[in-house]
Amino acid sequence: EDQVTQSPEALRLQEGESSSLNCSYTVSGLRGLFWYRQDPGKGPEFLFTLYSAGEEKEKERLKATLTKKESFLHITAPKPEDSATYLCAVQPIYGNNRLAFGKGNQVVVIP
Amino acid sequence: ETGVTQSPTHLIKTRGQQVTLRCSSQSGHNTVSWYQQALGQGPQFIFQYYREEENGRGNFPPRFSGLQFPNYSSELNVNALELDDSALYLCASSPVGVAEAFFGQGTRLTVV
Numbered sequence: 558e559d560q561v562t563q564s565p566e567a568l569r570l571q572e573g574e575s576s577s578l579n580c581s582y583t584v585s586g587l588r589g590l591f592w593y594r595q596d597p598g599k600g601p602e603f604l605f606t607l608y609s610a611g612e613e614k615e616k617e618r619l620k621a622t623l624t625k626k627e628s629f630l631h632i633t634a635p636k637p638e639d640s641a642t643y644l645c646a647v648q649p650i651y652g653n654n655r656l657a658f659g660k661g662n663q664v665v666v667i668p
Numbered sequence: 669e670t671g672v673t674q675s676p677t678h679l680i681k682t683r684g685q686q687v688t689l690r691c692s693s694q695s696g697h698n699t700v701s702w703y704q705q706a707l708g709q710g711p712q713f714i715f716q717y718y719r720e721e722e723n724g725r726g727n728f729p730p731r732f733s734g735l736q737f738p739n740y741s742s743e744l745n746v747n748a749l750e751l752d753d754s755a756l757y758l759c760a761s762s763p764v765g766v767a768e769a770f771f772g773q774g775t776r777l778t779v780v
């Protein structure tokens with residue numbers, strides 16, 4: 558069964574204090590690993606897709622990396638507007654393109 | 669703006685009742701999936717529709733059913749509602765040949 562574990566569950570950062578979020582996964586063949594941002598009471602907003610180990614993608618203050626067992630979402634010099642829950646999901650190579658999500662990393666950036 | 673619209677945004681139902689949630693996706697998004705997200709949890713896959721046929725199902729009982737229509741809209745129906753069905757229900761659609769799924773804003777269902 559596909560499993561995704563995210564750590565830490567919750568993180569409080571001072572504005573400008575860089576940090577990393579971890580997503581460990583187990584999947585029988587990876588088609589893609591996805592990062593989403595979710596604000597309270599809203600639907601997830603797509604951020605990145607990573608397909609193979611060694612791949613990196615960046616968007617503003619966010620950078621996602623992928624290895625064969627885990628992915629990291631690096632937040633550089635965060636601002637209060639980066640406060641959100643960040644969800645990691647894997648899509649197995651077999652079957653339909655369902656996503657298996659972790660519980661998320663809840664990030665609060667304090668001004 | 670993902671182009672995926674869900675209705676209603678909030679809903680309160682009584683245990684034992686039935687509910688229908690709706691989703692409208694963009695033209696060309698031929699795959700639609702539904703997810704259930706309990707408070708403090710990640711979304712859980714309910715089922716997926718591709719070209720109006722069910723194309724995979726998660727660990728949800730048969731009282732969860734769905735439909736996809738030719739105009740790219742979709743429905744999630746839940747019969748015999750239970751208190752544990754209270755959650756945010758998310759619809760996600762994908763364009764042809766694209767792995768990424770784009771989510772709507774969700775429907776918050778409360779069962780009392």
